[in-house]
Amino acid sequence: MSNMLGRVNHIALAVPDLAVAVERYRTGLGATVSVPQALPEHGVTVVFVQFDNTKIELLEPLGKTSPIASFLAKNPDGGMHHICYEVTDILAARDHLRAAGARVLGDGNPKTGAHGNPVLFLHPKDFFGTLIELEEVK
Ligand code: CO
Numbered sequence: 001m002s003n004m005l006g007r008v009n010h011i012a013l014a015v016p017d018l019a020v021a022v023e024r025y026r027t028g029l030g031a032t033v034s035v036p037q038a039l040p041e042h043g044v045t046v047v048f049v050q051f052d053n054t055k056i057e058l059l060e061p062l063g064k065t066s067p068i069a070s071f072l073a074k075n076p077d078g079g080m081h082h083i084c085y086e087v088t089d090i091l092a093a094r095d096h097l098r099a100a101g102a103r104v105l106g107d108g109n110p111k112t113g114a115h116g117n118p119v120l121f122l123h124p125k126d127f128f129g130t131l132i133e134l135e136e137v138k
């Protein structure tokens with residue numbers, strides 16, 4: 001497992017209205033914000049706010065079964081939704097984490113994330129209340 005974990009790729013914030021959030025980051029903070037990207041497989045529309053050392057992902061629900069709808073029901077103003085760690089080998093990381101007793105969400109097979117890389121999510125109860133995304137970055 002040594003050297004498997006890389007950088008913090010992004011921190012994701014769920015927002016109730018992506019256009020309002022983009023405007024706040026762009027105009028209020030003067031941030032560079034990407035074009036919105038619909039990810040139907042994940043039930044979200046995302047943008048990335050670029051920083052020198054990492055990115056902030058702003059998430060808005062997409063579709064009726066969006067996994068972040070219940071989060072926004074509990075946090076109507078929005079809030080921190082997950083943090084994404086880079087790994088060099090996502091299947092090795094998954095197998096290692098499972099052997100260590102951590103739960104991988106969904107069917108356990110990586111999906112394609114916003115950057116076109118394989119991603120997995122780990123159960124927040126196994127990570128001290130925070131949903132963890134793993135993204136494979138070679
Ligand atoms: Co993410």
